[in-house]
Amino acid sequence: MSKALVALFLLISPLKLHQISTRTGLKRLQQLSLLQQFVRDVERAALSVLLVIPGAVLNELDGQKKSERLGWFSRRASQWILEKVKQKRSVRSQADQETCRPSGNWRIRQPREERGNDELILDCCMYFAKFRGRTCLLSADKNLCIEKIRSISPASGYDLASFLFGGDMRAFAGHQANYTGNESFEQDDGMDVDEDERLTIPQAMDLLHVQVIDHFTRLLVALVGRVGVEDPGCSDGGVTSSQHAPKWKTSDKPYQDWNAADCIAYLDSKIRVKRTAPRLEVFLSKPYSPGSRCGREWSYDAWSTALEALRQIGEDWNEPSITEDLDGLARHRQAVFGR
Secondary structure (H helix, E strand, O other): OOOOOOOOOOOOOHHHHHHOOHHHHHHHHHHHHHHHHHHHHHHHHOOOOOEEEOHHHHHHHHHOOOOOOOHHHHHHHHHHHHHHHHHOOOEEEOOOOOOOOOOOOOOOOOOOOOOOHHHHHHHHHHHHHHHOOOOOEEOOOHHHHOOOOOEEOOOOHHHHHHHHHOOOOOOOOOOOOOOOOHHHOOOOOOOOOOHHHOOOHHHHHHHHHHHHHHHHHHHHHHHHHHHHOOOOOOOOOOOOOOOOOOHHHHOOOOHHHOOHHHHHHHHHOOOOOOOOOOOHHHHOOOOOOOOOOOHHHOOHHHHHHHHHHHHHHHHHOOOHHHHHHHHHHHHHHHHHOOO
8 A cells, every 4th residue: 555645634613513504513523533533543554644633723622622512522632632643653733834824834814814714724734735745634614625625524434544545444444423412312303413323312321421431531541641650650561460469550551551440540549539339440441341331321320420539530630631521521411311
């Protein structure tokens, strides 16, 4: 397979949702889930693909973090992008000087500029198309997709990979359901949502729970890095032989690959984590792992208890990303439980 440089731009476009149809809004929110799975598949297959996130998109996401309706999704997107950019593998953000603008800096706006972020995104894409080779724009915004640049609005990672590379792309995931807010499951005849995209309430519970596991595990890993990355008592690569030693102590995995239970056990060794029923580490167990349950199998009270334990960790360690993101989650938890 020939090498390719492909710039794919994540467009959730939350600030514009009140101006566009619900169908378009849902498709934009689904881009994050699609992109996450696509990156996992690309890295597993060791394909030469670079995903570039325009600075305008990052600014837009930052501006939405306090939105009651969209803050949860914007925070998840921002945290995922930050993690992937730090890994320096398949995702990076646009540098200030990566622009076709005469000013040499995309942050310097042009006089009488009417389209704002749309023009900045297209400018970023044109820069990579001109200076870095084969480029494609990933967007759910049809106005962007028809202008100046090779573009696609795929329904799945499989569709995206087929578009980029052709051939047999069965290693890439097909279409997957995704929770994108109560619009994705409410039975409202006035909603412009495809029936095959509408979720049942139990499905919404399950998918929101998966988002919770994924996002807060990422935040717990980041917290461990802040607290203990320089700690000589961190994982010793399996040297410790005691059967009573915690898993994180005997693991040969870098902390970046820890699961929620590893992180909680490590943090508990520093500041005791509140014991709850259900235990937080069980609630945050990945699907199909021992002892795990899907979202619908936990009661509303169980959700509340586990998430309060998580909030306590955020407060104990003065970690606002955890406490603020729990606030953003609250609206969606109440929606799927009909509260």
